Amino acid sequence: MKVEQISIFIENKSGRLAEITRILGEAAINIRALSLADTSDFGILRLIVNDVEKAKQVLKDKGFTVNKTEVVAVEVPDQPGGLSAILQILDKDNINVEYMYAFVERCGGNAVIIFRFDETEKAVESLKAGNFNVLEGERLYTL
């Protein structure tokens, strides 16, 4: 029920994002979703890709620091209040969202949001109990 995300440490200097996307492109890896968090000194690039292991390897080979993290992909009804309903359930169960970002593709008529929770397992259970659709990794990578 969980999705693997890779995160990459980047210094705030020009050309780093271009370098990463070039490396992934040359390795024929498709980026399915991304988010960039940054401070004045450094940034963390988080990616959902179609081949996690390969992406991790090619970036490590080029000297980047790469980690793999489990995140949760949730289908969100594409209508007003869709995301709000999800967040209310999580709030009720005292689950914190560390960060979240949107997936590029839709799943059927729904949007897909990637979540990083403080308690992943509990979050998945709580979402399912609330009748939200949590996507499998394999399904997501090939959407």
Next chain:
Amino acid sequence: MSSYFNEEFETLPRQALEALQLKRLQTTIERVTANVPFYKKAFAAANVRAEQIKTLSDLQRLPFTTKQDMRDSYPYGLFAAPMDEIVRIHASSGTTGKPTVVGYTRQDVDVWSELMARSFVTAGVNRDDIIHNAYGYGLFTGGLGAHYGAERLGASVIPISGGNTKRQIMIMQDFGSTVLTCTPSYSLYLAEEAEAEGYNLHDGKLRVGIFGAEPWSEAMRQEIEQALGLHAIDIYGLSEIMGPGVAIECIQAKQGLHIWEDHFIAEIIDPETGEQLPDGEKGELVITTITKQGIPLIRYRTRDITSITREPCSCGRTHARISRMSGRSDDMLIIRGVNVFPSQIESILVRVEGVEPHYLLIVDRADNLDTLEVQVEVNESIFSDEIKVLQVLSRRIEKEIKDMLGVTCTVKLVEPKTIQRSEGKAQRVRDNRNL
């Protein structure tokens, strides 16, 4: 007002001065041979006995003492007086973890007070002055050293110590301070902050500033004198030898620092070979204390680079002068007056779990204050997909460094392999200050 504190000794003819040095050197050698096992062993290893030291040039036969020797003897191993005679203990930062410890007998404190009083008078200070002493009070010798000297002289001393700059400026104005003692960079910071508060230190009562504990330049002297409207005087000292007041410039010439030769013997050596260099040549300053009781040091390698001249000085003092310190023969950095060895930072980093000992120290000077940036490589074991985890790590390293070394730094996380590796001695420091 007299231009000397102790005219007889400050103007002793060189021949008499050197005779006194020899006598005191011999006494010191006897003292350390009898009381300090380290020296007894070191002299035996060098195959030299006290009675063989018949002239001052025989000093060259004696082995050097290094900071490492002090570390190996931590804390009291080099003391030559029993603890019931030690009345004061100071310490400065060592090259790693443990500090370098020194002890003073009552007589040592007396001598130090006199030499610091002499130094004040040499800098043009007298009993009527109000001395704003912004050197730190504590284990660091700066604060108490200057304080005792000021009291010995009979001046009024304000023991303001470091920090709380706004309050310092108010007190300086309200109390009518005429003399400022602090690090040269702090004096400029004070001037700037004063201006921001609406005061102009240049128009105040300050007339002499005695600045030390960090390297500075002639250009900086000009800047300080213009900003604060005073005579900026360079003072030298180190806790291992005594503290502030080992040497000072005279206000008349401002051409080199008189080293109090009736208490210290100064040599300049080639730091590579250990051979003595002739007067005027740049090399490492080596000091032998010849009156200290608590912890006399024989041929202590200061690692400070300077030169020496015994030419007469216009102020009338006969004591030799060393030139402004122009660098170090080791990798010690002086950051806001705090001694920092890269090895200390390294030992802190390795204690922080997962941090690799690949680091780069970038020292700079912004708004007249030294800044230290510690670059640390982010590897997989410390990396996280969450920003806050990395920020907490940075803050933790900054706090450890502050707690251990007393110096404020900013940690910058960098990508792996971006810090230069080298086969031999890694380049760990980039000092961008133009001193």
